[in-house]
Amino acid sequence: MINYTNTISVEDYLELRAAVDWAPLVKDQAQSGIDNSAFVVACSEDDKIVGCARMIWDRGYIAYLADVMVKPEYQGQGIGRKLVNECISFIDSQLKEGWRVKIEMVSAKGKEGFYEKLGFKLRPNENEGHGMNLWRQ
Numbered sequence: 001m002i003n004y005t006n007t008i009s010v011e012d013y014l015e016l017r018a019a020v021d022w023a024p025l026v027k028d029q030a031q032s033g034i035d036n037s038a039f040v041v042a043c044s045e046d047d048k049i050v051g052c053a054r055m056i057w058d059r060g061y062i063a064y065l066a067d068v069m070v071k072p073e074y075q076g077q078g079i080g081r082k083l084v085n086e087c088i089s090f091i092d093s094q095l096k097e098g099w100r101v102k103i104e105m106v107s108a109k110g111k112e113g114f115y116e117k118l119g120f121k122l123r124p125n126e127n128e129g130h131g132m133n134l135w136r137q
C-alpha cells in the first residue's frame, strides 16, 4: 500500500539519492538537512521508501524546494506531483494576512517540464535572469 508521511529516516533518504544517481552525502550532513527542513514528505510502499521532497523556509518570504526524488521504477505515476504539491500546500498553510512567499528551486537537467506543470516559471525570462549557485568544497 502506498503511504505518505512527514518524516524520513536518513537511511531512506540516502537510499533515494543513490536510486536517482545523485552524489552521496555523509550521514551527519544528510541528517542535518532533514532535521532543519521546514517540511518533509516521504512516500513509501509497504514500508519501502519510494520518494521524498522537502521544503526549506526562512519563515519569511523565501522558501526553497529541494530533494524531489522518486525511485525510477515508480516514476510516471503522479507521485512526484503529489510530493511537490504537499510541499506547496505546507507553505500555503503558513501564510498570514498580507504575506507572500516565493518558492525557489533549481531544476535538474531535463526536468523543467515537470516543474512547469506544477506552476513554476522557467528562468531566465523577460523579467528574470538565470538561477545561479556556488558550491563550497
Ligand SMILES: CC(C)(COP(=O)(O)OP(=O)(O)OC[C@H]1O[C@@H](n2cnc3c(N)ncnc32)[C@H](O)[C@@H]1OP(=O)(O)O)[C@@H](O)C(=O)NCCC(=O)NCCS
Binding pocket: 020, 067, 068, 069, 070, 071, 074, 075, 076, 077, 078, 079, 080, 081, 082, 106, 107, 108, 110, 111, 112, 113, 114, 117
Ligand atoms: C522529476 C521526478 C521527481 C518526477 O517524478 P514523477 O513521479 O515521475 O512525476 P509525475 O508522474 O508526478 O509527473 C507529473 C507530470 O509531470 C510530467 N513529467 C514528469 N517528468 C517530466 C519531465 N522530465 N519533463 C516533462 N514533464 C515531465 C508527467 O508526464 C506528468 O504529466 P501529466 O500531469 O500531464 O500526466 C522524477 O523523475 C525523479 O525523481 N527524477 C530523478 C531525480 C530528479 O531529477 N529530481 C528532480 C530534482 S530537481
